Amino acid sequence: MTTSFDPDFCRKNFPALEREVDGLPAVYFDGPAGSQVPRSVIDAMGAYLGGCNANHGGHFLTSRESDAMLAEAHRAAADFMGSADADLVAFGANMTTLTFALSRALSKTWKPGDEVIVSRSAHDANFSPWVLAAADAGVTVNYVDIRAEDCTLDLDDLAAKLSSRTRLVAIACASNFSGTIHPVEEIIALAHAAGALVYVDAVHYAPHAPLEVERWGCDFLVCSAYKFFGPHVGLLWGRREWMEELPAYKVRPAENTSPDRWMTGTQNHEGIAGTLAAIDYLADLSRTDGEPADRRAALLRTWELIGEYERLLLRQLLAGLAGVKGLKVWGITDPERERERVPTVSFTIEGYTSAEVDLHLAARGIFAWSGNFYAQPLSEALGLEPDGALRVGLLHYNTSGEVDRLLAALDELVGG
Numbered sequence: 445m446t447t448s449f450d451p452d453f454c455r456k457n458f459p460a461l462e463r464e465v466d467g468l469p470a471v472y473f474d475g476p477a478g479s480q481v482p483r484s485v486i487d488a489m490g491a492y493l494g495g496c497n498a499n500h501g502g503h504f505l506t507s508r509e510s511d512a513m514l515a516e517a518h519r520a521a522a523d524f525m526g527s528a529d530a531d532l533v534a535f536g537a538n539m540t541t542l543t544f545a546l547s548r549a550l551s552k553t554w555k556p557g558d559e560v561i562v563s564r565s566a567h568d569a570n571f572s573p574w575v576l577a578a579a580d581a582g583v584t585v586n587y588v589d590i591r592a593e594d595c596t597l598d599l600d601d602l603a604a605k606l607s608s609r610t611r612l613v614a615i616a617c618a619s620n621f622s623g624t625i626h627p628v629e630e631i632i633a634l635a636h637a638a639g640a641l642v643y644v645d646a647v648h649y650a651p652h653a654p655l656e657v658e659r660w661g662c663d664f665l666v667c668s669a670y671k672f673f674g675p676h677v678g679l680l681w682g683r684r685e686w687m688e689e690l691p692a693y694k695v696r697p698a699e700n701t702s703p704d705r706w707m708t709g710t711q712n713h714e715g716i717a718g719t720l721a722a723i724d725y726l727a728d729l730s731r732t733d734g735e736p737a738d739r740r741a742a743l744l745r746t747w748e749l750i751g752e753y754e755r756l757l758l759r760q761l762l763a764g765l766a767g768v769k770g771l772k773v774w775g776i777t778d779p780e781r782e783r784e785r786v787p788t789v790s791f792t793i794e795g796y797t798s799a800e801v802d803l804h805l806a807a808r809g810i811f812a813w814s815g816n817f818y819a820q821p822l823s824e825a826l827g828l829e830p831d832g833a834l835r836v837g838l839l840h841y842n843t844s845g846e847v848d849r850l851l852a853a854l855d856e857l858v859g860g
C-alpha cells in the first residue's frame with residue numbers, strides 16, 4: 445500500500461489494540477458502535493479526575509481550572525464541527541438524548557397542519573424523536589424513500605415531499621448501516637428553499653471526514669465523541685438564533701445563554717476533557733513536532749490523510765467480499781463511487797444468519813456486529829428484519845492485514 449498515513453505509528457497510541465484473543469491480535473471492526481481511544485484521551489480523563497475535579501463556576505482553583513478546560517473543549521468542538529463560534533456547541537449525554545431534548549423544544553414551535561420529513565436511511569435516533577414529537581404536536585410525518593439497489597436517498601422523493609408546510613428535515617451525513625454518504629449540502633439547499641430547517645446526524649460520518657456546519661448551511665448538527673476516538677459524550681451544534689431563542693427545557697438557576705441553556709444538569713466533565721483530547725489527537729496526527737498550526741487547519745489535513753488511507757482499505761475489502769460465495773453487500777460497491785460512502789460495509793451471506801456469521805468471526809478474534817445497529821428504518825426498508833446484516837466498520841487504526849484475516853475467515857465459513 446502507498447499512502448503518507450502510517451497506521452503502525454498511529455496504532456501505538458491505542459492500548460486496546462494490544463489485546464489478544466486466543467493468541468491472535470484482536471481485530472476491531474466494531475468502530476461504528478464505538479471506536480477505541482488513544483492513550484492521550486485516557487490520560488486526559490484521569491488527569492481531570494485526579495487534578496481538577498470540581499463543579500464549574502466557582503472562585504476556587506479547581507473550579508476555575510474546570511472552567512478553563514470546558515472553554516477550551518467548546519473551542520475544540522467548534523473547530524471540529526467547522527464553526528467559528530464556540531458558544532454554539534452544547535455537550536450532552538449522547539446524540540440520542542440531545543436529539544430528544546431538541547425535538548421537544550422545536551416541536552413547541554409547530555402547529556397542526558405542519559409537516560416534518562424523516563428518512564428511511566436513518567438511525568432510529570434521528571427518526572423516532574421526530575415521529576414522537578410530531579405525534580405530540582399533531583404534525584404530519586413524511587418519509588423519504590431510499591433506492592434499495594445502492595442504499596442512496598431518493599432526492600426526487602424528498603423534493604416531492606417538501607412543501608411550504610414542511611418545518612423540519614432530519615437527515616444523516618452517512619448511514620451507519622450501508623455507509624452511504626448523503627449529499628447534505630444539496631439536501632439543505634432544497635429544504636431551505638422550501639423554508640424548512642435541517643437537523644443533521646453526523647454521528648457515523650464524524651470519524652471519517654470533516655464536519656462543515658457553516659459551509660453546509662446547517663441549522664443543527666449532532667455527533668458523538670465515542671465514535672471519533674473519545675469517550676461517551678454527545679455534541680450538538682445549532683445556529684445562533686435557534687440556540688438562543690428556542691424554548692429550551694431547563695432549570696431556573698441555570699444560565700439562559702447558549703450553550704448553557706442546552707447543557708442540563710452537571711456535565712460529564714471528565715468525558716468533556718476526553719473529548720477535547722480526542723479532537724487534539726486527530727489534529728496532532730497531521731502536525732509535525734512543535735507546530736502550533738491552527739487546530740481546524742490541522743484537522744482538515746488529518747481528514748485528507750485518513751480518508752485516503754481508509755479508501756485503500758475499503759477497496760481491498762470490497763474486492764475481497766465480491767469473491768465470497770453467496771455474499772451480498774447492501775450499499776455502494778462500485779469502486780468508481782467510493783467517495784459516496786464511508787468504509788462501513790454491511791452484508792448478508794446466503795444460507796447463514798447474520799448472528800451465525802458474527803459468532804464465527806468472534807471466535808476468531810474479529811469484532812463486528814450483527815443485527816440492524818438501530819438503523820431499523822433502513823433494515824426494514826431493505827426487507828432485512830429481523831436478522832439484519834453483518835457490519836464491518838473500518839477506521840484509520842485498522843490495517844490491510846486485518847482485512848485479509850476477515851476475508852480468510854469468511855472463506856473458511858462458506859468453504860471458499
Ligand SMILES: Cc1ncc(COP(=O)(O)O)c(C=O)c1O
Nearest residue numbers: 538539540567569620647648668
Ligand atoms: C448514525 C447514528 N446516529 C445516531 C446514533 C446514536 O448515537 P448515541 O449513541 O450518541 O445516542 C448512532 C449510534 O450508533 C449512529 O450510528
